[in-house]
Every structure is written in C-alpha cells, then in structure tokens.
Amino acid sequence: MDIKNFSYAVFKGLYDSVRGMVAVLSLDKEINERVLNRRSPTRSNSVRQKQFDPGEHTTKKHLKKEEMLMMIITFCSRESKVMKRIVQCSILNGGIFLLSILIFRYGLLPGLNKFLGLIFGQESFMGKLVWSWIEPTLSLIFRAVWEIPLFLLSKAVNALWCQDIADLAYRHSRGRPIYSQRVSVMIADTIFSMVIQFFFLIQGIILSYIPIYLVSTTLSFVHICLLYSLYSFEYKWFNMGWEIHRRLAFIEANWPYFLGFGIPMAFFTQLPDSWVISACVFSILFPFFIISGNEANPIMDSR
Template sequence: MDNCRGILYAFGKGLLDSMRGILVLGYLDKEMNERSFGKSPVKVTQKTKDDAAIKPTKHFEESKVLKRFLQGCFLNGFIFLLSIILFNYGALPALKLLLTFLFGESSSTGMFMWNLMEWVLSRIFEVCWVIPLFFLIKVINCFWFQDIADSCFRFYRGRPQFMSSLSKLIADSLFSTLVQTLFLIQSMLVNLIPIMFVAEIACMVHICLLYSLYAFEYKWFNLGWELHRRLTFIENNWPYFIGFGMPLAILTQFTSSLYISGSIFSILFPIFIISGNEASPVTGKCDYPLRLFSPVVAISNYIFNQSIGQSSRTIQSAPVRR
C-alpha cells in the first residue's frame, strides 16, 4: 500500500512540475537579465560635459527565453500550423463549394473533379510547402530549444559542466539520438498489441517517458550525465516521469496528422524545458524499475559495435602505401 501511495504521489508531483514552466515564463527573463547585469562589473570613465558616463567593462549575455518562445509560437503556430488549417478547412471546402455550385450536388462529374483536384492539390501543398517547411522548422527549433535550455541552466546552476572529452560528448549525442529513434519505433510497435486498452496505455507510457527524456536531457547533458545514467534514472523513477510527460503526450495525441502533432509539440516543448530545469524529480518511491529502454539500448549497442568493428576491420585490411 505504501508503495502504491508513493507511486501516485510521484506521478502527481511529476504532473504538477510539468506545469511550472507556464508560471515562471513571464518573469524568468527579467530575473535572468537583472542577475546578469547585477554581476557585470562597472567602471566610471572620464566625465563628459553632461554627466559621468558609467559603462560596463563587458557586455552581459541577455536571456532569450521569452523571445525564443514567442518566435517558436509565431513560426510553428502562426506560419506553419495556421497555413495547414487554412488549406484544409478554408481553401479545400471553398473549392468543393464552388464545384458543387457549378455542377450540382449530385453530379458525378463534379464529384470526380472534386476528388481528383483534392488529391492533386493536397499532394502539391504537402510536397511544395508542408514537408520543406516542416524540416526547416525542425532545424531552427533545435537551436532555439538549446538557447532556452542554456539560459535556464545558467540561471539555476551556472556554467555547464559537459563531459570529460569531445569524443565522448559526440559519441553520447549520436548514441542518444539512435536510442531515442528506436524507442519511438518501439512505442509504435507496442501500439499494435491486439488487446483492448493495453496497446494504448503501453504506447502512452512510452511517449510520456520519451517526452520527459527530451525535456530533462538538456539539463542532464549540461550536468555531464552520460546516457546510461540518464536512462537508468528515468527507469528507476518512472512514476514521476510518466506524470511529467503526460500533459504533452496527451496534447500531441489529439490529431493523427504528424505535421499538426509536431507543430503542437514544438510550440509547447519550451515550457517543458523550463519546467525540467525548475523541477526536482521525486526519487525512491518505487521498488520496481521499468526497463523499457533496455531493448533499444541493446540494439543500439549491437549497431554501434558492428559499425565500429566493421570500421576497424576495414582499416586493418587496408594496404600500406610505401
């Protein structure tokens, strides 16, 4: 019973902590800039005719949390998401209404032309606008998310620690990307379980843990935590991280469209990055780790070992030129 209460408490705490970014977003920039400016040493230069000019000896780094968040809302919401909504619920219905007016509601010619034009226009819109803009925005979001995470980390904990060597940092980043990709595929596979509600719950648990990993990884990476430590921490304290990732997982599951879901994620994710830096995860409330990352870690290890082994054999078998 105590274990169940601990799991529920950790889940509820994670759920509440995920919302903290909304509360602090408005005044976080102001506090960051005041702290940065307050630490900037100043000196008095030679007096001018008007007054003594006081200038900082060096420029302080201005926080960009709110700016990046608003830029993300504009790019992901107003430009990308709104364009899809206007096309699907504005342009296409207007075209259908026009064809109905021209050919009549029960005309087979009108229906044929509408089906053909809808398919052609949808494909053109997707290939020429949605897909290129989707991937471009993904790249831009990566830089903006990093700006937000770095500003929050400096505010709460100071200078990032990172890892001991550049090679280890690169290897950890590549391995982490592979693990996350395979874990996303694993979540899709468990959604195919032919048992009512089991597939949906298993998939939701996977998505919650993955979104929590996304949000906390910026802080843990800056703390110098390696991937195995990050994943073990989530698996051992899974009730908290399921609760933390639940709101974002639910909000992105409202639509079956990958593009709309991705846009909603990109708009809201900065709030969860801030929440991750603010939060102190509840630990030690569950005696049973949830080893959901173990299969993809094993597969990733196999892929990396095979790749490294193949590279080593290629180097060893290469002829030596004299």
C-alpha cells in the same frame, strides 16, 4: 509498489511540468537583473574614479548620463533571449506552419469543394469526378512544395533555438554547463541517444497495435510520456555531464515521476489525427517543457 508514493510521484511530476512553464514568465527578468547587478559594482567604481580625479571636469549630470548609457549597452548586449526564443518557436510552428496547414485543409479545400458543387451541382457525377482528381493533386503539391520543406526547416531551427533556451535556463539556475567529455565521446553519446529514442518511439507505436484497446492505449501513452520526459530533461542532464546510460538508468529507476511529467505534452500531442499537426503542437509546447525540466527536482525511489 507503494500506491501512495507512486501516486504522489506521478502528481509531483505533473505539477512540476506545469509549474515550470509558469517560471518562464519571470526567467528573463531574473537573468537580466542578475547581469545588471553583477555589472553595477564595476560601473560604480569607474564613476567614483572619475568624480575624484582632479584632472576631470565632467559634471555629475554627465556622469549619470554616461552611467545610464553603459547600463543600456550592457543590458542590450547581454539581455536574456528565453522569451524571445519561445515566441519565435510559437510563431514559426504555430503562426506559420500549423496555421498554413489548417487553412489549407479546413479552409481552402472545403471552399474549393463547395465552389465546384455550385458549378456542377452538389451530387453531380462530374463534380465528384473533378474533385476526386483535384483534391489529391493539390494535397500532394502542398506537401511537396510547402509542408515537407517547412517541416524540415522548422526541425533544424527548433533544435538551435531549443538548445539556446536550455543553455540560458541552465546557466541561470546552475551556472556554467559541464563539458567533461571529449568531442568524439559527445558526438557518439548524442547519436546513441537519438537511436535509443527512435527505438523507444517505435516500441510505443508497436504497443498501440495490441488487439486489446485499453491495454494498447495505456502502454503506448506511458511510453510516449516517458519519451517526452527524456526529451525535456536531456538538455539539463547533458549540460550536467551525464552520459546516456546514466540518463536512461535515472528515468528507469524513477519512472512514476517522469510518467506524470510527460502527461500534459503526451495528451495534447495525441489529440490531432495528423502526425504533422501533432509535430507542430509538440514544437510549440516543447520549449516550455525544457524550462520545466530545468527547474524540476525529480522524486527518487517512488516505486
């Protein structure tokens, strides 16, 4: 393995993952400008026909108003929703789901604990007994009534929004997606991909239990980075018509690049001590990494 090429590939993957997130700021504008520019010749021809039609008595002022109205209607009907979908993901996962968990765990429960301390005394046996019953009961009710249902709902909604983001970004950069497979083959490919991702995740979790801390942490982190890279690029490769075996072979052959690409998301999702909070962080960041994966050009033969 060439250390220089390996280091460059890891750094390039890390750079592409961050650089692609910046591209989302201008992506909507570029898509909408392209739509309007594609529509403008048709509008201009229709306007010229009306201007030189002797049977028409519409003034130039009215023609300009009509042209502007057509532009607004076209723009509103075809406007890109990339930023809108990303904002929606952030509000659902961060503003509603994550914020409610943080308020409950670090606001409501500590506040209630202090309130019971004021009533029974900070070190009283009765206060500790009441709190030992109230805290798990409230936590169980919160998970059953709010946390788990909202988690499942957010996963379903995020899947739709992320697919919408990926399709819009792909059409902007590469044109119409390629769907060369039959529907049955596409369904089987998707299911097999989910199974592979599940076992890959389990493998990373198992590696984290190796007795040697540095080895277990490193191997688990590498697995998570590669898995998140697969998540980010899979939308693009699926739209390109790549089957699952080709996607996996490409990541295996060029893993240093994808290791670097997955570092930012793996780092931020490993910070929380709760898997639910980690899932919220992942859902907030993932749309940006879909854009990054769509805009990136992986380095090949870097091992």
